[in-house]
Amino acid sequence: MIGIIDYGMGNLYSLSKALERLGYSYEFVSVPERLQEYTGLILPGVGAFGDAIANIRELGLEQGIQDYVASGRPILGICLGMQLLFDKSEEHGEHQGLSLLGGEVVRFQGDYKVPHMGWNQLKISTNSNLPLLEGVADGDYVYFVHSYHVRVKDRAALLATTEYNQDVTAIVGQGNVYGMQFHPEKSGDTGMRLLRNFAVQCEGVLA
Template identity: 65%
Template sequence: MIAIIDYGMGNLHSVSKAVERLGYEAFVTADAQEIMEADGAILPGVGAFGDAMQNLQNTGLDEVTRYYAASGKPLLGICLGMQLLFSESEEYGTHKGLNLLPGKVIRFQGDFKVPHMGWNKLGFHQKSPLFVGLDQGHVYFVHSYHAKPERASDLLATTDYNGQVTAIVGSGNVYGMQFHPEKSGDLGMSLLCNFLALTGAREAVR
């Protein structure tokens, strides 16, 4: 079973349906015990970093997510959910994140269109179980802020948008995708499928 963590700011339905389309059972939950018992967990997110962290703290799901990551079971952050994995963000002031990955989330700076919206090609930087059997291709982004990991080893893939932009991160059992895999065609769904395979969850009988 795959837990979709519900803290009130995620694209819960689309992520849950994508997991189910790939043949796995998914459930949307804010219950700590249910999350901790899941084979894998996904932290989605749409909106502002500070509001999201406030919601996580108000519900206690910030600590639940940290405990889940410490359990060694696979955790995936998507879009804002990926940004929340980092130490802090400068979006509308400075806000502390979950600090599962060291680094900062910053706004795009320069004379170009923000938000970054549309299809951009991924560039894989190192081997990862997320990339098994896959070629570099295009995925769909919508964001005005981007993560700057402190550790080069955490940077798994980037895209080019007026310079290198973090697209996929990972450290141990913790992963993040800045784009929306469920809206990114075959490549996005294949990346999500490779993450789900890491959970060891049995595919649902169809």
Template identity: 60%
Template structure:
């Protein structure tokens, strides 16, 4: 079973329908035991970083997600959910994140349109099980903030929007996609399917 974590700020319907179309059993849940027993977990997100972290802390889901990641089972953050995986964000002040990956969430700066909204091409930076059977293609982004990584090795794919923008990250069993795979056509669904296939054979966290 795939746990789609419900903390009141996720695009739960579109993500759950995509998982269903791919043939995986899932549950939209805030129950800590159900999440910990899941074979894989998805942390979706729409809205402001600080509000999301407040909800995760108030519900106790912050510690649940940290424990889940430590278990070695696959965890995927989508859009805001990916940003929450990192150390902190400057969105509407400084806010601490889940700190599962080192990096900062910062606002786009420059004389160009923000939010970054629309279809942009992925550039793969290293091999990953997420890319099995895939070639680089276009996916759908909607965001005003982006992740500045501290470790280059965590970057799986980027896109170009007036400079390099972090698009997919991964370290051990923790993954993130800044775009919406469930709204990104065939390539997005294949990326999601490749992630879900990892949940059938959980990875081990390196010491």
């Protein structure tokens, strides 16, 4: 079963409905002691980085998430949830993240519309021959809503980008830690395929 981490700032309804459509069981979890019960975790997120990481720490979830990742089981961060996986963010001051992946979250800078909102094409990295991306093609469209983006420290963790006046991190993966800057649950067939691919990886994992 997949655990959806509920720390008060996630887009829980649409994500849970997407998993239901795919036929996968899930539970919302906000107690750190229960994280280890699941074969996969999803960390969603909508809102500001500082508020989100503060909520996670207030609930005592940070160590539980890190212990879960150390167990080798898969975790997926979505939108703000992906950003929280990294070292730090400059959103409304500097905030330390979960440091499960190396990199920092910075604001879009330039003479163009912010937030980045709408459908954009994926550009799959050449090193991205992973089960998570099975059936996903270069040029497939997904749906973004964000004002901040991730500068990844290790390029090997960069699985896909999109173009928004620059190359923008879209999908990351390193070991058992994955992230998607866009909302797969709102990204049509491509998003559902990505969620299914993640859920497949969670199958057969011993909780």
